[in-house]
Amino acid sequence: MPLEIGKLACLRTLEFFNVGHENGRRIEELGYLKNLKGEVAICKLEHVNGKEEAARACLTEKPNIHKLKLEWSSSRKGYNFNDEQVLEGLEPHPNIKSLKIQRFCGDNLPSWIMNRSISEVIRLDKLIELQLIDCARCLEIPTLGHLPLLKFLELSGLRNVKSIGPWFYYPHNYGVNDQSRRRTNNQLAFPTLERFTLDFMTNLEEWIEMSTNDSNQVVNAFPRLEYLRIYYCSNISRFPSHGFPCLKTLEINNVDRGGVLLDRISNNNSSSLTSLRLENVSDVTCLPKRLLYDNQRIRSMSIWDCPNLTHIELSAHNLKSLEAIYIYYCKKLKSIRYLIQGEEESGSFNSLQTLTVVNCNEVSDILSPMVLEPCTSLRTLQLGDCHNLVSFPVDFRSLPSGLRSLGISECPKLRSLPKGSISCLSSLTELCIGPFSEEVGLASFNEILQGIQQLHSLVNLELYGRSLSLYQITFSILLLSNILKYPILGWKLCLSGLGTWHLWTI
Template sequence: MAEGLLFENSDGSGDQMEILGHKFYNILLQNFFLHETIMDKYGRIKYSKMHDFVHDLSRSIEKAKSPNAEEVPVRVRYLPVDYEHNNIKKEQTSCLRNLFLNKFEDAEFIGNIMFPDYKYLSVLDLKGTSIDELTSSIGKLIHLRFLDLSESPIRNLPGSICKLFNLQTLRLLGCRELRELPNELKFLVALRHFALSGFINVLSWMPPEMRNLTSLRTLSYFIVSDKEGCRIDELGCLNNLAGKLRIWNLEKVGDKEESERAHLSQKKNLEVLKFVWSESSREGNNNDCEVLEGLQPNPNLKGLTIKNFGGDHFPTWTMKMAVKQGNTLDKLINIFLIDCKGCQEIPTLGHLPLLKILRVKGLCNVKSIGPSFYWEEESSKNGVPAFRSLEHLTLENMESLSDWVEAPNTGATAFPRLEYLNIENWPSMTTAPSHEFPSLKRLYISRRCGEVPLTNICKKVSSLTELKIYWNSDVTSDLVEMLLQNNQHLQKVEISYCDNLTQLRVPDTLKSLLRFKIYYCNNLVSIQILKGLSALQHMDISLCRELRELEGEMQESSTSLEFLKISECPKLRSIPNGMDCLNKLSELSIGPISEETDGLNLLNESLKGPHPLLRKLELYGNRKWESLPYELQHLTALVYLKVYGFGIEAVPEWFSNLSSLEELTLFHCGKLKDVRCLRHLTRLRKLSFGGGNSELEWNLIESNPSQFPELSHIPDVYVC
């Protein structure tokens, strides 16, 4: 389109440019000029890859990606520019049609571009450059159709940009320094695509009289104001709008009649709508329900977000997801209801045949999720499951929710395709359904949810591959062990901040488990890891202050485990057997060990074995220990070593065996005086001390490290 190769009939008949472009794009796909197409969640093409043969052909024609301007023919039409090749001759500028300065860093060079010299330029790509200001001479580019300033620090746009009467695409995505848009934007009557983001929070209103831009197909945002020419009715004439539209500051709309003047129901190509009211508190009664009633969309809608709605109930079309003439919004793929804090009921959603993603957050006044959540009473269908296509469900911050009932019996299992369930912060919940969730793969539980309802939700779940539980004092050992026992295909388990968890038995049936992580469970006393974790690659047990027993057998993980962390559990008295068999281990962090046991010997046991791939090791000790674990000397593949909290006075001579060591950290070793043996570690590039207040550290602070000959070969020596 920017090249001027797509044409529309002047009488409006025939295909629009965008449709023609899609047809040509599909021809390229069908003939394998492009392939490996990536689609978004609405089925639209995001991008495709160029076929290798086409790429090679284009490179052979281009000769080089960014040619030296000295070698570029005078009549070149397409020119990408980089930092090294930016000497564009004046005689070349008059023939240029496309100029790409994508991610170019030289702001001075860009700022000095004499735009009048580029009089036939149709494409100017400044995405990701360091430009912070455009000169007014850009208004001379009267043939410009495409301008991209995305991801640049541009602060303002000159008014002369509104003289670009042929401009079809203006992209301002991620322009976080931009504070306002020119008031004369209404004169860009050819503008079809206006994409903006990154500075929306600082905009108070849109440029006035946007209604004149009747060619617009893409408008990312519209910020409502009560100023003349900036109200919501400016959208009324923009019936060609397509794709996604976000409307902000809806609290500034007066009533239903005013919101209806946006004529959203007539915009048949709009696929995604986001309605946002201001987060600031609004005292007394509001007209949010009236306003939303007037914003009924077209039946082709695929995505709907309602945020900060302040009414105590949704309007009828939202509650039934059906608009005028009884048209159901049956093309909806995702729905987000966010922070609608006054609402007392969730709409009926289970009947939507294509709904895949549902997120309900911050509906603090909803007390019950009843049968109407699944079906309207008069339309319940036998044999048709509720939420038949739903894949992702999130219910969070439902602080008044006490009851979530079972789906009505229609002869089919509800949520048959649900793969992801996130439940968070239901402090008042007493009852919950026990659906089978036959396809559930990922379960996330966080904050207060209640043991009984959680047990109900989880007791029939048997298909999980990922389980994450955090910040939840209601989760018990029985619940976690039930989930581990019933879900034999689990691959990832992460549990944290669960203070009601006291013990944990990991069953031997988890043959697919890859990652196992437990941290900050302050009352966890024992963990028993049984045999059978033959696929385990990553295990992290840390910051569990009461943990005493860590028992189990690690032999079956010998050919898989690469990362092991058992650290900052100061009361720990045991470690699993078989750590000497972990031949694939590349990273290990262990200690401190309880003073009630022979901790130094346990550390030695953990370091036994050849460990030929171990590259990174962190050891946490005890200031009473005057030596390091002697098994350390055999770990000759180590590249990084951290020694924390030992009472050693000297680095032992056998340290010279660690000939591959490149980085060494010695923290909280307050008695350390002698590091002479480090002179043998010729690969050491970084040495750090800290926290120990040792005599050695003070000497290093008060003098130049180069005065220590044993350290002179180390480029970076730090005292933290």
């Protein structure tokens, strides 16, 4: 950053400004740049001494700055900071559209962003995006529901906030004298918000819906919200009772009572949901039936490390758009049940492209021919580390010919492999098989490999066995010049012209 940049009085573009202690690098240099426009990031704000000095940046006089980032350094030490006074003096022009505040270490945000009184609601009314990141000492979040253009809201690392209350939606008594609002008996909060993220708010205990003193008044909130993410808010146990009528993507990660939110959304019209991701949500034992039975738009389900999930029921008739199922590390999951209703109502998972079940030790019931045969779109089937799986109840002929990736691995109790020749899977590019129980012998491996020479698309082949002799396995696979990767059984064995084989157990 050059010294005395403020002398460039006609400067219009300045993507970032690092505040310094010495003359020529202080924040007052920005005050001379009246024509700045577009995006500006002001960093190292710990070098500003207070509100008066911060105000010398004259941000309120810069109507053409539309995106503003205010950032303190991560390397600061100590506890006595003047961040509240500094941020009070950095009020932007009302034309601001995007605002990011990062590593602010005050207890209270400034009045120009809190919007707690009626006189302040005109501020930031052009704001489209707001990010409050790692403001670890903040005790309360601003009032934002009245902002008419706000589309993107991210609250992350506000570790001292315990409650998101009614003030989050509207300032106190906002709209009491608004005749149009009284005539319609309707209050609308966050009218344009599309994405809302709550991350790493470790002390957050509740998110309360908007309230009203008028029993005849209807409260509507988040009518356009499409994306909701709540990550690492482990203590939150109370959620709003209202629904999110346009919600498409829901992600809940490390929220102990996240199942409560999932139930609320399921009971308040979840038919718009297209993507669901749950990770480490301990109170979920099964997925809400209304979520899975009343939703024909859901396309992707991803469930990770839900320790008390015991079973999943999927209705083919109601999940016609389902394309991908990912289930990982659900230690108590015992079964995935597929409900097929009728033979003539397109009651099949014919949109399903990916089915992955990995590290679910208790699962014993995953597939049936009735489910897989109509899955003409299936491209990836992966079953791994399912230690209680004893059988694979379908043969290769039941799998769709368009399957590209097949993995059945680390299932130590599996007693039998799919029957039939693998040659019917002509589109296969990846194949991973084994190891299984000792009851699965060489004959089963050889049966799988019959016709493998016809798999001209195969480029990745992995075979794992227990106490099996490599030389008893058919060597028809050696004739496949298109295979690029040959991990087989456990040790390294170099064969002329074939590169390196990885052989794990002989």
